[in-house]
Amino acid sequence: xxxxxxxxxxxxxxxxxxxxxxxxxxxxxxxxxxxxxxxxxxxxxxxxxxxxxxxxxxxxxxxxxxxxxxxxxxxxxxxxxxxxxxxxxxxxxxxxxxxxxxxxxxxxxxxxxxxxxxxxxxxxxxxxxxxxxxxxxxxxxxxxxxxxxxxxxxxxxxxxxxxxxxxxxxxxxxxxxxxxxxxxxxxxxxxxxxxxxxxxxxxxxxxxxxxxxxxxxxxxxxxxxxxxxxxxxxxxxxxxxxxxxxxxxxxxxxxxx
Numbered sequence: 001x002x003x004x005x006x007x008x009x010x011x012x013x014x015x016x017x018x019x020x021x022x023x024x025x026x027x028x029x030x031x032x033x034x035x036x037x038x039x040x041x042x043x044x045x046x047x048x049x050x051x052x053x054x055x056x057x058x059x060x061x062x063x064x065x066x067x068x069x070x071x072x073x074x075x076x077x078x079x080x081x082x083x084x085x086x087x088x089x090x091x092x093x094x095x096x097x098x099x100x101x102x103x104x105x106x107x108x109x110x111x112x113x114x115x116x117x118x119x120x121x122x123x124x125x126x127x128x129x130x131x132x133x134x135x136x137x138x139x140x141x142x143x144x145x146x147x148x149x150x151x152x153x154x155x156x157x158x159x160x161x162x163x164x165x166x167x168x169x170x171x172x173x174x175x176x177x178x179x180x181x182x183x184x185x186x187x188x189x190x191x192x193x194x195x196x197x198x199x200x201x202x203x204x205x206x207x208x209x210x211x212x213x214x215x216x217x218x219x220x221x222x223x224x225x226x227x228x229x230x231x232x233x234x235x236x237x238x239x240x241x242x243x244x245x246x247x248x249x250x251x252x253x254x255x256x257x
Contacts, residue, residue, distance in 0.1 A: 005256055006043070008195075008228055013247060014046040014073060014240040016171065018054070022242035026054065027061045034067040036244045041257060044248060046238050047071035047093055052080050055089060076101065096137055099128060113137040113169055122153060126160040135237065136161050140189045141173010148173060154189065155197065155210035162201035162235055170194055171240030177250040178218040189214065191239050191247060192254075196227040198236040225256060 015036065016022075017029035024032065029048075036045045048069035050058050055074070062068045069091060076097040094111035097103060103112055112134040116125045129136045138157050141148055149157075161168045170191075178190035197205075197213040216224055241247060251257045 005225065005228060008230060008233055009251070009256075010043050011046045012233075012239055013044055013244050014049055014169070014171075014238045015069075015244055016049045016240045016242045017244075018050065019075075019240075019242050024242075026057045027064070027066050030058070030061055030066045030069065032244075033069055037070065041248050044257075045244055047073040049073045049075055049096075049240060052076040099125060099132075103132075103134070108133075111135060115139060116157065118147070118149065122156040122160050126157065126164065126166065130164045130166050136166055136168035138168060138170045139172050140170050140194070145186050148186065148188065151211045151214045152207065154194070154214055155207040158197055158201040158210055158235065159205075159207050162198075162204075167237045168235065169238045169240065170236060174239050174241060175243055175246045177247070177254060178224070179215060180218060190216075190218075192224050192228070194239070195232040195236060196224040198234075199227055199229050199232040202231040202235050225254065 015033045017024045017032055018026055033045075033048045036042065048071065050072060052074050071093045072089065072091045073094040073096060074089075074092060076095065078098055078101060092110055094113060095103060095107045096113040096115065099114040099116060101114070113136070114129045114132060114134045115137040116122070116129070116139075118139065126136055136157070138149070138154065140154065157168070173188050174191040174194065176188060176190055177192040179187065179193055180190065181187050193214045193216055197210045200210055200213055213224065213227070248257065
């Protein structure tokens with residue numbers, strides 16, 4: 001196992017504790033984030049993700065004594081023209097919105113992610129993100145099988161972003177290291193698979209090869225850890241997860257931490 005793996009995993013996991021399926025109350029999510037940033041694995045924890053519409057709730061919690069996150073990512077949806085709030089919030093380091101949403105000029109000072117649509121051709125969507133001067137965001141999971149992108153779609157997205165040297169993040173459904181079937185019978189993507197496939201994409205692998213990496217399950221997935229390197233993070237900048245503890249626990253079980 002590479003001795004540099006911990007460095008490669010640094011600040012990988014964006015904290016989405018207020019989002020489903022965890023859906024923690026704001027105060028509880030903020031307290032959990034503060035604990036994670038004080039833990040022995042604090043270096044793996046990225047920004048706290050907050051919906052744009054809940055910024056006042058976050059502020060109220062902070063006013064009541066809950067620690068304010070040092071770094072904040074604002075997640076917006078269509079039909080939310082409340083961007084003025086960004087300029088008065090300390091600690092905002094990135095903004096996330098669906099592709100097609102016009103981001104205000106002040107967001108040019110932070111990282112900007114535009115979420116790719118779940119359907120349609122991958123190439124034009126990635127090119128649109130590239131032209132917008134933003135980074136790509138890929139949703140990898142959901143509560144039902146139809147909300148989870150196919151292996152082929154994930155592979156195509158990785159290739160399209162790697163071809164353009166376009167950084168991307170992934171979110172949703174990436175609690176576990178390797179591809180697996182959950183308790184509901186839904187097959188989920190693994191974050192180790194995704195990291196290994198990202199490195200291969202940067203090295204020029206085609207989509208068919210990436211599908212093989214993404215389709216590797218836990219029984220034969222140990223070798224994928226050795227394929228995670230600095231090139232993985234050159235493409236895959238972060239992973240949004242509503243549970244920081246789960247992926248860290250799995251990495252510990254694998255001896256990766």
